[in-house]
Amino acid sequence: MVCNQIFNLIVDLSGGKNYYDIRKKCVGDLCYDFSNMEDFLNLKSVRDALGVGDIDFVSCSSTVYEAMITDWMRNLEVGIPTLLEDGIKVLIYAGEYDLICNWLGNSRWVHAMEWSGQKQFIAAPTVPFSVDGVEAGLQKGHGPLLFLKVHDAGHMVPMDQPKASLEMLRRWMQGKLPLEQDGHLSPI
Incomplete structure (x- = not known):
């Protein structure tokens, strides 16, 4: 958590650099536009082909995030x-x-x-x-x-x-x- 706070401070001091691509400024919550992927993966035909039923695809799930937060700084x-x-x-x-x-x-x-x-x-x-x-x-x-x-x-x-x-x-x-x-x- 300390490393993450330091990293976020540096990114903020840099003027909002995109930490996923240092050539760009971060725009939006995830710094990338995932709308085309989300639209595609939420098509009924695609969900049927994947066998996921009526589960909506989201680019960033708070449920998954919370479940994996303890793995952030773990050496895998x-x-x-x-x-x-x-x-x-x-x-x-x-x-x-x-x-x-x-x-x-x-x-x-x-x-x-x-x-x-x-x-x-x-x-x-x-x-x-x-x-x-x-x-x-x-x-x-x-x-x-x-x-x-x-x-x-x-x-x-x-x-x-x-x-x-x-x-x-x-x-x-x-x-x-x-x-x-x-x-x-x-x-x-």
């Missing part, structure tokens, strides 16, 4: 090494302009995480993540772990870079990340 990284040791692939990505979950802090905890492939991950090259021949980010990986910094994006990478995030997910699900710029698999 401790469970990831077990996943990696079991060969479960883990993708950590961050938008380069996100302040609240900034790419540098994420990169540092990923590099500091202790697991059997840590030294090889640290030594692995950082290579471009390109979409349609244009660099859309930087990626680094070894074995089942990949870290990807997405260029020109804030916290909501899919809203800021929809094409790049879709390609990131496609490649990840197909086992084709990381890729070097020439389209060949990076040695990991």
Whole structure:
């Protein structure tokens, strides 16, 4: 709570910067416009397809917030090494302009995480993540772990870079990340 208060004070002193995207000013309660997503997810046809009945979708639920508040400052990284040791692939990505979950802090905890492939991950090259021949980010990986910094994006990478995030997910699900710029698999 103390860290959160300090962070909020800094954001206030900055003139209302958007803590999800430091290039922008925060507009609205959530600093992003989720109205299109809310409208879509509340269509009867979509709710029926998802099997959620008459439950309305909301972008930010006070019920969920209150239930998860104690997890805010809990270190959940401790469970990831077990996943990696079991060969479960883990993708950590961050938008380069996100302040609240900034790419540098994420990169540092990923590099500091202790697991059997840590030294090889640290030594692995950082290579471009390109979409349609244009660099859309930087990626680094070894074995089942990949870290990807997405260029020109804030916290909501899919809203800021929809094409790049879709390609990131496609490649990840197909086992084709990381890729070097020439389209060949990076040695990991």
